[in-house]
Amino acid sequence: MGLLxxxxxxxxxxxxxxxKGVYPYxxxxxxxxxxxxxxxxxxxxMFGSNAYTGLTGDxxxxxxxxxAMRKYGSGCAGSRFLNGTLDLHVQLEKxxxxxxxxxxxxxxSTGFTVNSGVISCLTDRNDYIIxxxxxxxxxxxxxxxxxxxxxxxxxxxxxxxxxxLQKCNPxxxxxIVVDGxxxxxxxxxxxxxxxxxxxxxxATIMVDEAHGIGVFGKQGRGVCDHFGLTDEIDLIMxxxxxxxxxxxxxxxxxxxxxxxxxxxxxxxxxxASNTPAATAAALEALHIIQNEPKRIEALWEVTNYAxxxxxxxxxxxxxxxxxxxxxxxxDTDKTFMVTKLAxxxxxxxxxxxxxxxxxxxxxxxxxLMATHTKEQVDTAVEKLTKVFKSLxxx
Numbered sequence: 195m196g197l198l199x200x201x202x203x204x205x206x207x208x209x210x211x212x213x214k215g216v217y218p219y220x221x222x223x224x225x226x227x228x229x230x231x232x233x234x235x236x237x238x239x240m241f242g243s244n245a246y247t248g249l250t251g252d253x254x255x256x257x258x259x260x261x262a263m264r265k266y267g268s269g270c271a272g273s274r275f276l277n278g279t280l281d282l283h284v285q286l287e288k289x290x291x292x293x294x295x296x297x298x299x300x301x302x303s304t305g306f307t308v309n310s311g312v313i314s315c316l317t318d319r320n321d322y323i324i325x326x327x328x329x330x331x332x333x334x335x336x337x338x339x340x341x342x343x344x345x346x347x348x349x350x351x352x353x354x355x356x357x358x359l360q361k362c363n364p365x366x367x368x369x370i371v372v373d374g375x376x377x378x379x380x381x382x383x384x385x386x387x388x389x390x391x392x393x394x395x396x397a398t399i400m401v402d403e404a405h406g407i408g409v410f411g412k413q414g415r416g417v418c419d420h421f422g423l424t425d426e427i428d429l430i431m432x433x434x435x436x437x438x439x440x441x442x443x444x445x446x447x448x449x450x451x452x453x454x455x456x457x458x459x460x461x462x463x464x465x466a467s468n469t470p471a472a473t474a475a476a477l478e479a480l481h482i483i484q485n486e487p488k489r490i491e492a493l494w495e496v497t498n499y500a501x502x503x504x505x506x507x508x509x510x511x512x513x514x515x516x517x518x519x520x521x522x523x524x525d526t527d528k529t530f531m532v533t534k535l536a537x538x539x540x541x542x543x544x545x546x547x548x549x550x551x552x553x554x555x556x557x558x559x560x561x562l563m564a565t566h567t568k569e570q571v572d573t574a575v576e577k578l579t580k581v582f583k584s585l586x587x588x
Contacts, residue, residue: 216530218545221537226251229566231542238537241560241574242544246517247408247489248565249439249479259440262474270467274301278467286477287444293480294403294415294432295424296446300455301473303465305404305433305443306332311461312431312445313371313400314339316454321367324358326350328379330402331550333371342369349376352387359395368397374417375405378546378559380514382417389426400429408437409517414483414490437483440476442468493517493564500562500571507579508588517562520546521578522555528585529556535584539577 195203211217224232227250231240249255262282270278283301291299302308313336317323321342325333328349337344345361347354355370362368370392372383383401392399403416411419414437418424429447434440445455455462483489497517504511510522523529526547533545536558544559551557560574582588 211530214530216527216534218530218533218537221542229563229570233542236540238540238542239570239574240542241562241566242542243561243563244405244436245439245563246405246493246561247414247437247439247479247483248493248563249437249482252439252479252482254482255439255475255478258478259471259475262470266470268471269469272467273463273465274467275463280467280470280473282470282473282477283467286473286480289477289480290432290444291446293413293484294407294430294446295419296430297449298452299444299446300452300459300462301468302443302445302459302462303468304441305431305435306335307461307465308431308433308443308445309333309371309402310336310339311459312429312455313337313369315458315460316340316400316451317342317367317369319343320363322362322369324355324362324368324370324397326372326376326383328376329371329373330377330404333373333402337371350381350384352384352391355388356391356395359391359397362395364396368395369400370397371400371402373402373405375403375409375516375518377405377518378551378557379512379520380516380518381512382420382515385417385421385423385427389423392426398428399426400431401427402431404431404433404436404443405516405518407432408483408490409493413487434472434476434479438476438479440472440479442472442476489564493562496564496566496568496571497562499568500560500566500575503571503575504560507575509578509582519560519562520557521560521582522557523587524554524556526553526556528587529558531585532558532578532581532587535581536578539581541574541577543578 230237272278287299309332319341323337323342324345327346345358347358406416408414410417418427431445434442529545536543546557546559
């Protein structure tokens with residue numbers, strides 16, 4: 195055994211939880227992902243999905259992917275930079291740019307590579323990247339890949355953000371990168387105040403709309419639209435793997451920024467372009483979202499109902515304002531136990547433990563889809579109340 199293997203063989207934390215029978219990851223789904231999924235030969239209520247619009251099993255989205263594969267084949271065999279650009283990619287980019295209110299957009303193969311590629315190449319050694327300390331891991335990695343000076347501010351603490359801005363050279367670029375909706379806690383970035391500070395300190399703002407697109411704003415245009423601040427936000431990022439029922443991501447901005455990224459973002463230039471099927475599926479989902487406003491209305495109706503039910507039942511759900519509902523446990527072992535016992539009761543939820551959160555903030559994450567029913571929410575609240583009480587959490 196080599197030195198690397200000897201070192202890594204000591205990592206046995208997953209095996210410890212496996213031995214306890216509460217390991218919660220890589221659970222196999224045996225069919226389409228909807229409000230119910232097949233797992234282990236029986237149906238389980240799915241409250242662990244990011245498919246807010248409920249379109250992952252929509253026949254129109256599936257058929258769009260099938261037709262694109264028939265026309266273009268299964269893949270592009272190269273990067274967008276060289277031989278991998280289809281007219282379909284360009285059409286999706288144009289429609290996304292118009293949807294979020296920017297000049298142009300670029301599509302990447304995953305949402306993660308949007309953030310890791312864009313953030314890392316926008317600024318240089320004399321500039322600053324300033325992030326909320328609960329930003330998504332892809333933002334963290336993009337920041338780490340940059341040569342710029344890096345600052346963090348306490349979660350949604352605008353006084354601390356201003357302190358960080360005051361540390362910066364006034365003549366340097368100051369890029370503030372923030373989640374529009376924080377993916378674990380479900381709360382929103384304080385964009386109105388961030389925009390005020392942008393003008394005071396001549397900063398630039400990039401907003402990750404991964405959990406905002408298809409949920410907030412007119413026709414699901416996102417949190418920037420929700421606050422009426424689209425024109426004030428310099429870069430808007432989004433993913434296809436949530437409301438757009440596919441895989442991939444995009445960045446939208448003015449033409450000068452997109453021109454730079456098109457020729458300098460390494461995860462764009464050196465990654466194979468998104469498959470025809472995934473691109474067409476995202477495009478069709480985008481059309482459905484714009485043409486079916488009742489879908490987002492249904493999402494908010496069931497979300498507001500669930501928020502009310504969980505609060506009434508006595509769960510600690512924090513400051514969430516979205517279809518993401520955290521149920522705080524504040525103990526890693528119990529978080530895994532809750533996940534296992536809930537699954538045994540027929541409810542699929544996701545555990546959130548370090549490094550996704552602080553050790554004292556562990557939780558299970560409930561996520562709503564437009565296709566969930568109030569009856570399904572009632573069942574989840576009933577089952578989770580039973581589980582939490584059995585572990586003396588509630």
